Amino acid sequence: MSTAPTYRLVRRDVEPAVAPQLDPTQQAVVDHDRGPLLVLAGPGTGKTTTLVEAVVERVRQGAAPDDVLVLTFSRKAAEELRSRIAGRLGRTVVEPAASTFHSFCLQVLRGYGVPPGDALPRLLSGAERELRVRELLAGNAAGQGRTTWPDHLRAALPLRGFAREVCDVLDRAGERGLDPAAVRALGHQHGQSSWVAAAEFMTEYLEVLSLRNEVDYAGLVDRAVRLLRGPAAELCSRYAAVYVDEYQDTDPSQEELLRLLAGGGRLLVAVGDPDQSIYGFRGADVRGIIEFPDRFRTVTDEPAPVTALRVCRRSGPELVALSRAVASRLPLGELTPRRELHRGLEPAGPPGPTPEIRLFSSVSSEVGGIADLLRRAHLLEGIAWSRMAVLVRSGVRSISTVRRALVSAGIPVSVAADELPLSRDPAVAPLLRALEVVAERLRATRLGREPTAVSPEIARLLLTSPLAGGSPAQLRALGRRLREIDRDLAGGLARPSATLIADAVGEPSVLGVVEDWIAAPVVRLTRLLAAAEEIGSSGGSPAEVLWALWDGSDWARRLAGAATSPDAAGRAADRDLDAVLALFDLANRLEDAQPRATVDGLLDEVSSQEIPAAPFEERGGALGAVRLLTAHRAKGLEWDLVVVAGVQEGVWPDVRRRGTLLDADGLAAGVPGGGPTTASLLTDERRLFYVAVTRARQWLVLTATSGTDDLAERPSRLLAETGLELPESVTSSTGVLSSASLVGRLRRALRDPEVSEDLRQVAAACLAEFAEAVDEDGDHLVPTASPDRWWGLPEWTPGAVAVRDPDKPVMLSASAVAAFDRCPRAWFLDREAHATESTSTAQGFGSIVHALAEAVVVGELPPDVDVLVERLDSVWHLLPYDARWQAVRDHKEAKAALQRFLAWHAANSRSCVSAEVDFEVAVGEDIFVRGRADRIELDADGGLVVVDLKTSRNPPSEERVKTDAQLGVYQLVTRHGAFAPWSTTPGGAELVQLRKTTRNSVKVQRQDALAAEDGWVDDLVGGIATGIRGESFPARANEGCGYCRFRTSCPTRDEGGQVMP
Secondary structure: OOOOOOOOOOOOOOOOOOOOOOOHHHHHHHHOOOOEEEEEEOOOOOHHHHHHHHHHHHHHOOOOHHHEEEEEOOHHHHHHHHHHHHHHHOOOOOOOEEEEHHHHHHHHHHHHHOOOOOOOOEEOOHHHHHHHHHHHHHHHHOOOOOOOOOHHHHOOOOOHHHHHHHHHHHHHHHHOOOOHHHHHHHHHHHOOHHHHHHHHHHHHHHHHHHHHOEEOHHHHHHHHHHHHOOOOHHHHHOOOEEEEOOHHHOOHHHHHHHHHHHOOOOOEEEEEOHHHOOOHHHOOOOHHHHOHHHHOOOOOOOOOOEEEEOEEOOOOHHHHHHHHHHHOOOOOHHHHHHHHHHHOOEEOOOOOOOOEEEEEOOHHHHHHHHHHHHHHHHHOOOOOHHHEEEEEOOHHHHHHHHHHHHHHOOOOEEOOOOOOOHHHOHHHHHHHHHHHHHHHHHHHHHHOOOOOOOOHHHHHHHHOOOOOOOOHHHHHHHHHHHHHHHHHHHOOOOOOHHHHHHHHHHOHHHHHHOOHHHHHHHHHHHHHHHHHHHHHHOOOOHHHHHHHHHHOOOHHHHHHHHHOOOOHHHHHHHHHHHHHHHHHHHHHHHHHHOOOOOHHHHHHHHHHOOOOOOOOOOOOOOOOOEEEEEHHHHOOOOEEEEEEOOOEOOOOOOOOOOOOOOOHHHHHHOOOOOOOOHHHHHHHHHHHHHHHHOOEEEEEEEEEEOOOOOOOOOEOHHHHOOOOOOOOOOOOOOOOOOHHHHHHHHHHHHHOOOOOHHHHHHHHHHHHHHHHOEOOOOOEOOHHHOHHHOOOOOOOOOOOOOOOOOOOOEEEOHHHHHHHHHOHHHHHHHHHOOOOOOOHHHHHHHHHHHHHHHHHHOOOOOOOHHHHHHHHHHHHOOOOOOOHHHHHHHHHHHHHHHHHHHHHHHHOOOEEEEEEEEEEEEEEOOEEEEEEEEEEEEOOOOOEEEEEEEOOOOOOOHHHHHOOHHHHHHHHHHHOOOOOOOOOOEEEEEEEEEEEEEOOEEEEEEEOOOOOOOOHHHHHHHHHHHHHHOOOOOOOOOOOHHHOOOHHHOOOOHHHOOOOO
8 A cells, every 4th residue: 555645845045145235325324223314315326225234234233123114115115125135134034024104004003903803994095085085075965964065166076176186185184194173273264164174074084984994095194193102102112223215205194103113313214315206296295305304303402414325326427417417406405415415426337328319290200219219229239128118297198199109019018007097098998988878878768868969079989999890981971971861851051970970879760761881880889889778777787788888799809819910910909908808807896896886887987097096006017018107107117228208398397286176285284375386396397307317227218299380399398407409300200110111111122213123132032031931830920021911913803893884975074184183093092982082171161162252243142241251150150170279260261261252353353254153065075074163254355264262271383273184174165165155265264262362362373375276185184084994093193192191002102102003
């Protein structure tokens, strides 16, 4: 019979970590063994190492490990301190008690503030605390609770912004040790009714937390301080030494905690940097570190000594010099005499590239330039992705845009889960907007009213989202079709297409007369919304309603399929899936916490996640990825390459005052209006910028946009304070260094006639090598290098249906001839394939001006600008402008255009015989031209002049007008009798540019009369007819290419280089 093996655990001897080599300033801190000491530690000066060695030295001198207390501000920093101390001592220890302030306060509460057998109070996150406040405010608004708010504040009670101001008041009061009675007294003293009401609310809030056995962060420290003054007083004499990291981030309540634990001249070492005090908005007070020597005096009542760590091991000379330039503008208060002691750092870090500023013409080119920089650093310089970071001022404003650009460029990116609020993640925006529509319908049913109509913006977002799967072309076609229907029903002007589409989402019955392929997105969306509404109305949970939206579309299948791809699209799909899963996780957690939760409750919970769940906590990023984070979160971290992005004036520094309704900062100061001044806010922004630029070990790049017009964003003044030269011009975009862009350049070299044959051969060889390269699984590494994947190489196939019936005449218009002459390809895509349409506002602007001009010519309206503007005002509101400022701007331009027309009309010496004249005439064998002339006039010689009124902002050049196809066609049809009742002799043609002036009069561009022998227009029209019959539509470069809607797929353009001509 076999016996079971036995195992014995054997303790492995742990060799103590090797002692680091300390510089004299570090050694002086380690040797300090009595009384308070302030250690000024700039970035990269080894403060963590110094703290570890000081604790180890105290233990070696005989102090028990649990008699040494180390306090810091993040769990990650506390864990690192514990790990390194244990490593230096050569044993695993629970103590020294390296912990966060809040963790220590929880220990005090657990040991002295909770009766035996009772549960420890639950610590609320920032988002949970705000939710509690909003619930109480909602009750106050409904007349419930003890708090009576002043009349001028009652309208603000339901607003989330007001709830955050109340949270600020609670924080400032807790940090300053102000109980409700003290807040009420300050309110009465200064005549601040809002503070009196806040005191009542504070009492109500604390009672609710007590009933729920909950505590918030500010209340936790306050309770610990109260316990140390009573039941926990024994702790005040327990610690032989107290060390505090990041002392500049302490608030008054934490300072009081330290005074109880280590005041009175005991051993207290505070390590920090006043230049890095960036949490003032959370209550941190930089005066705590600046005035430390006087606030923590020695046993002989002398100010505490001050020393500084002088050697910067993180960065080389250039980065240190830059950081010194930025720091030089930061005030030190009472520490000013020690300015040189603190800021005179000796660089000992590795050298690197010269720090630089890069300016770009737009945000899109800026993020593209950042992506290119990171790829080049990785591929050419060998810097690992995980050793690079992009820092921004505002996560909400910038992170989503930068992340999308980096992911699209194939760069792995890590963003902390609470850095970008879920409510602002574009991946879940369609689901959240759909939930809002469903919630409104459920709410309307419950209250017995009609639901609020879906807005045009929300309708478009949902219809073009993966939920409905609509394309812009389908929406354009649907808009045209609905306008036709509406015009027929109304018997006049149709409503804007965006409004009609939104109405169809709410009432889809109108789609019965619309073609199926056009109506399909609306049908899919309305079915999804109806299914989700049915589940919600029958008592389904928010998670079930959300699942009905998600499962009812093929979005999940498409995302899952795309996520398996190794390219940028796969990484983007994987990230989007993570966001969707996070939304479902939130819905499930809400259901667990509130079994009767509603869809409205889920939406509120999502929006409340705008506050990070764990203040001061730094979560680790994904391995092998570039970190994308705010400057606040970057504090305490470092990377080889750091890009500080979006350093714009008005964004960084951001000196806007916040929280003015309740004046929380004034309450903290004890005086109304005693909050931060603009100068102090600017100082805070400089400190944050200083933190950002000091995160780089070797390479620092600062980026911003710089436009050329007066309204463009400007680079921040902070850039000039770095001592670096501002570039004289913006950085040109060269494309991101990636396999796709390299393949594109090689392919372009293959077909460029100006490239030498030798270079073409090299390009062909490189493409062949790329196309054959495979990984260990046999998958192609650069699949786009293979000609099998290139567009345009297969033989063209004949169309099943002719563009024009070969048995019928070719029918043209003057504008069609002009469009074909500019670019046959654009003409085909626009006029035949209907791949685009002019914006309805641009069409409406021109149509209204033309109609009013015609009314003046035919005598329906007098040539009086006031009368014309009155008629203009009566229809202007029908134009579907996206923004009011656009409508106001264009209305002013329309009025100016009418004034110019009337002035030109009155001064015109020719005889105007008619306006808006329709014509159709044969101009060649089986070639007809038809259209409408804006205005026809007779000159003194009897020649007929066609005038075309233009409302475009971009008139052609004078040279171009001489052979303008549209004007030439007008003269050609005149010769062929289109206007025979008046004349068949061309007298020339003119463009009257109603939006342009020349020498204070309207700009008129004239084409001279066609002579009898001039045949260029005949040749042009004949050649176009031949091209249409032969279905030849090549791309043709012209002066309008920069404005063409099809340039991204045009072989004559760089951005359309993937298409073969």
